[in-house]
Amino acid sequence: EDQVTQSPEALRLQEGESSSLNCSYTVSGLRGLFWYRQDPGKGPEFLFTLYSAGEEKEKERLKATLTKKESFLHFTAPKPEDSATYLCAVHSGGGADGLTFGKGTHLIIQP
Amino acid sequence: AAGVIQSPRHLIKEKRETATLKCYPIPRHDTVYWYQQGPGQDPQFLISFYEKMQSDKGSIPDRFSAQQFSDYHSELNMSSLELGDSALYFCASSLGTPGGAYEQYFGPGTRLTVT
Numbered sequence: 001e002d003q004v005t006q007s008p009e010a011l012r013l014q015e016g017e018s019s020s021l022n023c024s025y026t027v028s029g030l031r032g033l034f035w036y037r038q039d040p041g042k043g044p045e046f047l048f049t050l051y052s053a054g055e056e057k058e059k060e061r062l063k064a065t066l067t068k069k070e071s072f073l074h075f076t077a078p079k080p081e082d083s084a085t086y087l088c089a090v091h092s093g094g095g096a097d098g099l100t101f102g103k104g105t106h107l108i109i110q111p
Numbered sequence: 112a113a114g115v116i117q118s119p120r121h122l123i124k125e126k127r128e129t130a131t132l133k134c135y136p137i138p139r140h141d142t143v144y145w146y147q148q149g150p151g152q153d154p155q156f157l158i159s160f161y162e163k164m165q166s167d168k169g170s171i172p173d174r175f176s177a178q179q180f181s182d183y184h185s186e187l188n189m190s191s192l193e194l195g196d197s198a199l200y201f202c203a204s205s206l207g208t209p210g211g212a213y214e215q216y217f218g219p220g221t222r223l224t225v226t
Binding site for chain 1: 152161203215
């Protein structure tokens, strides 16, 4: 059974204080690992897809990396508008369509 | 850019009633997914459709059914509603064949409250 564990559950940072979120996964053949941002009461917003170990992707203040066992979402000099819940999800090689999500990290960036 | 559209956005039903949720995928997307997200929980996969055929099934109760129509929109039908069905229901869409790791784009969700 696919498992996704995110840490920490919650993180409070000062504006400009860089940090990383962790996503550890156990899957039967990883087809893709996805990062989403979710604001309260809204749908998950797609951020990144990573397909193979060693892959990195960047967008504005965010950088996502992937190893064979985990992924990191790094925030460089975050701003208050980056406050949200960040969800990690995996698509395994078992032929299933649905994503398996982690519980998310609730990130708060204080001005 | 066009996004996934869901209707209604909010729905209040009583126990044992039925509900129908609608999803309009991003234009040209051929795969639709339904997820359920309870309070404080992560989204749980329910069911998916590719080219109007059921593609995969997750933790969908037998009281729920869904279909994808010729214009690719999808409907999730929920019967004999229970209090525990209260949740956010998301539809997502992607372009590509089932089993491929294609990005799934989520809609704004339908908040279902069962009283």
